[in-house]
């Protein structure tokens with residue numbers, strides 16, 4: 109299939125089939141793992157502020173129930189279609205399996221450009237979509253739990269929760285029907301930046317592997333690496349910010365209306381503030397505009413992070429990409445043709461399927477918080493601080509020396525919710541990176557890291573289906 113007739117779900121199936129050859133599962137199990145279990149396509153009317161009635165097209169796909177609930181974001185984009193939602197739902201199944209989050213894959217999409225609707229219209233659309241999900245039992249803390257994705261955020265998640273709770277009076281776990289909520293509505297601290305932070309933790313782990321860095325012709329560590337990021341939304345902004353804070357240089361940034369570069373580094377926060385003020389990143393002081401936004405993908409850099417939409421690097425532009433590592437922060441930014449070109453060129457592609465799993469990992473923490481009805485850290489923070497103060501006091505008394513003030517602060521500190529969330533995410537991403545990398549390095553017949561990630565995922569979902577048995 110050429111890029112022209114590109115099917116995102118087809119690409120996921122193609123990657124799956126490539127990896128399945130490296131597993132021991134029989135065809136029946138593989139077919140069940142691959143299949144999209146339920147596709148809900150809906151249409152509903154919405155009255156615009158000008159009085160016109162508009163019919164909205166929307167989807168929710170449940171790819172797998174090998175573990176429940178299903179989990180996956182809701183996307184607001186004009187490009188939404190059934191193929192795309194199915195592909196994204198399938199990726200969620202594999203993603204959750206890799207990072208040991210006990211959910212099946214799901215995804216939702218509403219085919220609108222949110223920039224063309226007022227806040228009131230968006231609220232009506234989101235609430236009506238939620239009501240349609242409720243009607244068919246496609247949402248609930250134990251069945252299917254949406255989250256933010258492209259074009260949606262905390263605001264939309266709060267509307268979803270409010271609609272769900274209003275229609276389920278007395279349901280004590282209602283807050284667990286959706287994640288990515290504002291903290292005041294049962295959200296968890298650290299969810300907003302989770303995907304970008306996970307991208308950083310995953311790539312940092314790769315950059316700390318001496319053998320891999322030698323192979324890519326790079327030095328070990330993140331410090332001083334030249335990084336380019338496509339998309340300055342939730343995932344792109346936070347990915348760029350965490351790399352910058354760790355000493356990397358952000359040399360290029362792109363948005364929907366253009367791209368900029370500065371070989372000496374761009375300050376992510378300043379660019380972001382400039383975008384809020386002027387509506388664009390173009391002409392940011394001290395930077396140079398690219399002629400076309402796509403040119404940013406081909407710039408000289410060590411790490412390229414596509415964090416906007418799928419299919420942006422394909423058979424046509426992949427040969428011109430100069431990055432030595434590509435970190436797939438977005439879902440499906442590379443086509444299978446691009447993958448093949450990068451294997452030949454020796455470019456390391458760190459795959460979306462686990463690299464952007466920070467969002468769902470922290471969503472899992474949020475869901476657990478909602479079901480347990482208690483904030484992380486609430487029970488142990490004071491106890492830990494009192495214990496640490498006592499231990500430190502004993503050490504100082506016995507040694508006759510005092511520790512420095514900044515050290516004292518660090519040692520005494522008991523964990524807040526955000527500390528525990530970051531720590532759980534760091535552990536998850538480091539473990540997943542090593543599991544995939546070991547699978548890849550152990551089997552020379554596996555061509556790339558994406559295939560290795562699929563093999564890990566297929567083995568976990570396969571085990572789950574095999575142990576569940578098939579309902580007669």
Ligand code: NAD
Nearest residue numbers: 257258259303339340341342343362363364416438439467
């Ligand atoms: P977002 O809406 O917050 O940000 C996307 C940004 O990309 C926007 O600023 C938009 O203007 C920009 N953009 C659009 N077209 C572009 C183009 N051609 N070139 C450059 N920039 C462009 O969305 P997000 O939540 O950051 O999601 C981005 C990607 O990450 C999606 O593929 C999504 O599926 C994936 N993802 C998101 C999460 C999450 O937690 N939000 C989790 C996993 C994966």
